[in-house]
Amino acid sequence: MRRWQRPYSLDAVSGFAVQGLVAAVGVGTFLVVMFAREEVPTPLAILFGVWLTGSVAVTARRAMLGVYVSDDGIRSRSMLRTTTVPWASVSAVRSGAAIVAGLDQGRTAITIERTDGVSVPTPIQRGGLVRSFLFWLNLGQVATWPEHYDEILATLQAHHRDARRRRQTASDDRPAQPSAAGPASPSTDVGRAPTARDASTDDRRRDIHTLTRQHQRGALTDAEFAAELARIRDTD
Secondary structure, X not given: OOOOEOOOXXXXXXXXXXXXXXXXXXXXXXXXXXHHOOOXXXXXHHHHHHHHHHHHHHHHHHHHOEEEEOOOEEEEEOOOOEEEEEHHHEEEEEEEEEEEOOEEEEEEEEEEEEOOOOEEEEEEEEOOOOOHHHHHHHHOOEEEOHHHHHHHHHHHHHHHHHHHHHHHHHHHHOOOOXXXXXXXXXXXXOOOOOXXXXXXXHHHHHHHHHHHHHHXXXXXXXXXXXXXXXXXXXXX
């Protein structure tokens, strides 16, 4: 399931919003035709055009409210923002308090809990369809009857479980990666005691390094440096 889709049936208000969107497009087409025939005055046509544009935008967004799922994650789409959470970052999909603009709605709402402890609210609420004194807040919510709410919650939780199962299966089927260093091979130097020749070589390397540093600082002339270097190399 690569495409984002709502895995549940639409609530009544969202269904009406879809029908209203179709009707608004039809009215807009009619007005355009009438204006083209010069049967509608220009000021009135502009007024209707502005009103219709705003109505279509709000109605279209209202029809798109809800929670969407795909193989990649879960998406909450409210009136003013859209939040997408990958399945790997979802710890739970549960029912919690419905809070909109800092106001407790007195309802329960579906909430997406992320693994980092952040809660992502969704517009799906359990309760009455419309409350007149909170009409504009309800316009941005999907308030549905209890049975439908429980069905949506169970469906989203089932998608979350399926996503976890897919990740677990993919993890189990993934072949073990060989170590980048490769298999350890026995070293011939392991356990070998340092010899006198090794100590002499280390001392000579250290003397050459010290001599080079003195020459770089100007403490030795080129001739002195060459003579001392020859002496150290001749000494074995």
